[in-house]
Amino acid sequence: MAISEGKRGLAHGSVTDLLALVTDMALPTLSKGVLRRRPRVVGLLENTGTEARGIRRLQALRQKYAGQAVLLSAFGRKHLILTDPAQVQYVLQQTPALFQSSSDEKTSALAHFEPGVSLVSDGTERQTRRNFNAEVLDEGCPMHSLSGPFRQVVRHEFGGLLSALQRGDDTHLSWEHFEAAWNRVIRCILLGTPARDDDALTAMLNKLRETGNWAFLHPGRKRLRRKFHDALQTHLDHADPSSLAGLAAQSPAQSKARPSDQFTHYMFAFDPGGMATFRALALLAAHPETLQVVRARLASGEDHADPLLRATLLESLRLWSTTPVILRQARIDIDWRGDTLPAKTQVVIYAPFFHRDDETLTEAHSFAPGLWPEGRVLRDTRFVPFSDGDGICPARDLVLMTGAMVLAELLGTHTAALQDPKRLDASRPLPPTLDNYTLAFHLTAA
Numbered sequence: 001m002a003i004s005e006g007k008r009g010l011a012h013g014s015v016t017d018l019l020a021l022v023t024d025m026a027l028p029t030l031s032k033g034v035l036r037r038r039p040r041v042v043g044l045l046e047n048t049g050t051e052a053r054g055i056r057r058l059q060a061l062r063q064k065y066a067g068q069a070v071l072l073s074a075f076g077r078k079h080l081i082l083t084d085p086a087q088v089q090y091v092l093q094q095t096p097a098l099f100q101s102s103s104d105e106k107t108s109a110l111a112h113f114e115p116g117v118s119l120v121s122d123g124t125e126r127q128t129r130r131n132f133n134a135e136v137l138d139e140g141c142p143m144h145s146l147s148g149p150f151r152q153v154v155r156h157e158f159g160g161l162l163s164a165l166q167r168g169d170d171t172h173l174s175w176e177h178f179e180a181a182w183n184r185v186i187r188c189i190l191l192g193t194p195a196r197d198d199d200a201l202t203a204m205l206n207k208l209r210e211t212g213n214w215a216f217l218h219p220g221r222k223r224l225r226r227k228f229h230d231a232l233q234t235h236l237d238h239a240d241p242s243s244l245a246g247l248a249a250q251s252p253a254q255s256k257a258r259p260s261d262q263f264t265h266y267m268f269a270f271d272p273g274g275m276a277t278f279r280a281l282a283l284l285a286a287h288p289e290t291l292q293v294v295r296a297r298l299a300s301g302e303d304h305a306d307p308l309l310r311a312t313l314l315e316s317l318r319l320w321s322t323t324p325v326i327l328r329q330a331r332i333d334i335d336w337r338g339d340t341l342p343a344k345t346q347v348v349i350y351a352p353f354f355h356r357d358d359e360t361l362t363e364a365h366s367f368a369p370g371l372w373p374e375g376r377v378l379r380d381t382r383f384v385p386f387s388d389g390d391g392i393c394p395a396r397d398l399v400l401m402t403g404a405m406v407l408a409e410l411l412g413t414h415t416a417a418l419q420d421p422k423r424l425d426a427s428r429p430l431p432p433t434l435d436n437y438t439l440a441f442h443l444t445a446a
């Protein structure tokens with residue numbers, strides 16, 4: 001794999017570059033909360049359009065250093081900022097051989113609630129845990145082996161929600177209602193029906209994630225962590241056969257894979273899945289011609305709409321990355337086209353730049369489901385909503401399947417309009433941030 005044909009070596013960034021990146025990229029990303037979003041900050045970022053600055057900053061850096069990756073030093077640590085999709089693919093494809101997924105920063109943040117998750121494991125432990133996750137999550141299968149029961153869960157929860165909210169022909173759908181139904185679906189998918197109403201479990205994890213936002217700056221909440229894992233383990237022991245816990249119980253790898261830590265991550269990571277689905281609904285509401293195509297396809301059978309719904313979800317993730325920063329750490333001194341990238345350098349992939357770089361991508365700020373033929377996750381491209389290489393998200397198909405089922409349930413019987421259409425005007429560049437917490441819809445039975 002080549003690192004950006006025709007461009008050589010590493011550029012050494014200045015202190016001014018560092019300060020500009022901290023201001024325009026790092027601070028907005030950290031302040032909105034890396035592991036658990038802070039709704040008020042997300043709202044502020046949408047209102048001020050601040051996140052566009054991170055993309056512009058990286059464009060300026062690319063121009064200044066002719067597309068070389070830029071090495072910076074901060075607080076005694078070296079950081080490599082990637083500015084070219086070929087560099088991104090090189091780093092992701094060379095994980096775990098040359099680059100570790102378990103960067104120090106990621107490890108200290110996730111240690112607050114899931115120290116044994118595959119994402120921050122290394123060596124044979126990582127392999128065992130990754131294999132376990134791939135097996136339970138049915139990695140690479142567009143329809144999970146439990147898609148039948150999962151569809152029933154979605155029907156029950158979102159069909160029920162629509163009936164509960166209906167006032168005459170009009171249904172008002174807010175994030176609060178959507179999130180509550182989404183969380184019930186997720187607990188059933190992960191842990192089975194007995195976990196459906198265990199809101200306390202989700203609340204405990206959310207608190208731990210808030211702590212994780214502070215990484216090593218927070219001493220941790222050991223008692224809460226123990227309480228959460230005890231409660232989770234009780235559900236795992238029950239092993240409802242129509243849930244992922246049931247599959248995990250049959251896995252030969254389960255004794256070595258620390259299932260409780262893997263399931264903690266599953267639960268945590270389905271949260272951005274809900275945000276992406278709600279924003280995908282907003283994209284469809286703002287693009288009535290695509291919404292009409294979706295509804296016509298739904299009318300001729302849910303499966304006909306599935307690829308377009310998945311492409312819409314992928315667009316939601318391209319436009320508003322739920323994992324804006326992917327981190328890797330150089331394992332050893334690495335030869336970077338004639339220069340040396342020092343061991344332990346943290347490599348930073350700022351996904352919004354690669355997804356919405358309007359100097360190189362015509363569709364940067366518009367809704368373009370055609371970028372995702374057949375609604376499939378692309379490999380070896382500039383788009384990395386689920387990462388790539390060995391560290392790619394093993395739940396990418398499950399997430400898209402679940403989100404598409406929810407959208408199908410809502411749109412099979414209703415049309416959707418944004419309560420405030422100005423938030424997403426299809427005739428203008430789509431905003432750099434879309435605050436899911438304050439989005440609301442009118443759903444009309446049709």
Ligand code: HEM
Nearest residue numbers: 118119133266269270272273323327385386387391393395
């Ligand atoms: C919108 C939803 C999601 C997105 C955008 C997403 C994205 C990602 C990304 C970008 C990574 C790589 C992170 C890194 O290398 O630092 C990742 C890893 C991972 N994701 Fe997801 N994810 C989502 C939902 C889920 C869900 C629902 C699950 C489980 C049910 C899951 C399980 C995992 C696991 C286990 C890993 C670690 C892979 C490894 O071993 O390295 N993700 N995800």
